[in-house]
Amino acid sequence: MEKCLNNTMAATDLCLKRSMLSTVMLGFILGAVIVLTICGNVVVCLAVGINRKLRSLTNCFIVSLATTDLLLGLLVLPFSAVIELHRSWPFGATFCNIYTSLDVMLCTASILNLFMISLDRYYAVTAPLRYSTLVTHCRVAVAMGFIWVVSLMVSFLPIHMGWNTPDLTVQNKGEKDKEDKCRLELNKGYVLVDAVGTFYLPLVVMCSTYYRIFKIAREQAKRINCCTASSSLNNHCSLPAKEHKATVTLATVMGAFIICWFPYFTVFTYQGLSEEEVDEMTFAIVLWLGYANSALNPILYAALNRDFRTAYSSLLHCHKVGPATASPHSHQGRAEVPRGSHQQHSPDCKGSLLEERALTMQDRNGKENPFISETAERGLPVSCSKSMWILSFCQDVWLAKVVPAQNRWIFEENGAELIKSQKMVEP
Template sequence: MSSQDLEYYSWNETFSVTLYTMHHEPRNTVAYVLLAVLFVVIVTLTILGNALVCLAILLNRTLQRTTNYFILSLAVADLLLGIIVLPFSAILTSSKQWYFGIVWCNIDLSFDVMLCTASILNLFMISLERYFAITSPMTYQRYLTFRKVLIAIALVWVVSFLSSFVPIHLGWNTHAELHVNGTDITHGCYFFENQVYVVTLSLTTFFIPLFIMCATYARVLMIARKQAQEINKMSILACTESRTPQDQKHHKNHMVSEHKATITLAAIMGCFSICWIPYFVIFTIGPFINQNVIPEVVHDFVLWMGYINSTLNPILYAFLSKEFRKAFKRILHCKCKKR
């Protein structure tokens, strides 16, 4: 593709070009080194932190419950992002060059979209699970079986794959005259976005699920607040006459656990929203405006804000969940026995 073609597509009101490799002057040495160090830290923390979450759930029976299976799926998505996508994006952002060929360009872009979609859909499933756990505690454990959880997780990954690899490799995201995102320009990797693809992907895999999650968590947190007031009274009024003190204590501890899990997951969802909303806003409006309006540095910044969310999730678990803190300490002290 010629430079004239790129200029045409970047100005066309129905077509957008995200330049994964810009043909600008390379960064100076100091900027390159600083960015390289920063990206190494981010990639390393992302891989180690999410690997720690996976091990914590797999090696501790106390963490092997419904909510945490979705958290495990979320951690796997973040871990794969750290292994497959972030190293190449780090090299690209810091050096402004793509060294890995057209084939890997399309594969890398597909994994990027798939893993981001898997993250938001896992959080969507977690919000629904929390809603039923809080609003229908008596029927929740009976109906939400391990088998149904596995089906839900499998559905998340199937939808994520179908919304990324299939349209990108069939060229549905591109202009009618193109079929791939990579070009034959040396060191070039481009992601082409038409209006239909961008609006469909943004609405179905981000904005609509995000809106439902916000509404769900608003309802859940209202209920959780009432439950917290009951916990502080040290009794469950509706069960006082029918349960022994030991049963009441067990029920109270269960409510405390559910309340804490809800608060932790609400914080994780809030962090995800803050990190990814700027990118999806720019991604969505891109095909409708002149791409030169958005500076390159802004695109890089909002993209890495989204990536950093995968780094922050394990930190949130460590700060907000006592159970995960204990599991992390056991693993880091090589006490990885099943309990």
């Protein structure tokens, strides 16, 4: 705007039009991020509230993440958009510190929820038979309490006590502070504790857990592919398409997290350690890139789940979603596959294919939930001498499943013995 005032009248008009056009475009982009953040996370909360099948310990962290991102979209993003559009803060120093504290607290809580989700998925995949004893209601409550305690300790407490500023005074209330500016002041100690404790350390753990999950998915995909290979073909076990889907999913989850938050914490750490400020445009870009992660989370951590997708569909079509029940018309329109129509399987895979039945299995949270039998619909063999448990990536990104074979649940982990099931598959 200042550049426009130094030009001639005609050039000034053109400059003002361009400035107004850029402001409108910027407002549209920021408004789209805010609307997507609010609407996406509201849909996640409504889906869990309506569908009883989604009310499990596994989805507690998903709901916690959606609630955190929803609060961020309602309490923080509108004021951040005002700062970007007006280049000033019209609400005073006291509310500025409250806004800054909410910003730091909710962003930290969102990152820590993603961290807890990675740990939950790690235990579900690496120790599925012990998952219900490792992840209990009490431990989930403690984990959520830990998330919010840490978030409060790096936001409201240091900001309102002045521990984050170079001179250890409360920010934005000094004589040299401008009344129309709202910024988060930083010192080296605060930056190191906040950046390492709430981002870099969780990032390393998340990369390790998802890499471990990927390795297990790769091994199990090879075993399943070997079992489904025809005896007339060569014995080479190529990776099936579902392993590629697992790889893409994990890369998307980790890629979105790193792309959204790594630039911001790099700038954040640089500012605190060097005591130099970057230009406003660079800071605004990396900040809103981090905010965009809250708009992507409903897609990455909920929409990729089959049960959530079903709940979304029912919610958007105004149908009431209840617990899954066996219905004679529940699979109308699907072509049934005759028993003898499948290709001959290798000698290691003897037995008949599993028919679609209303089976039940003990869910991780100790409650009886309907067993999803889409594995049988896709014609995968279920009786093998080797282990045959299918990871979440084979059928559902976030749900680990065990495939029943006649009167047994087949599972192998470090030479574990076969465990007999309490349910019998009807012929």
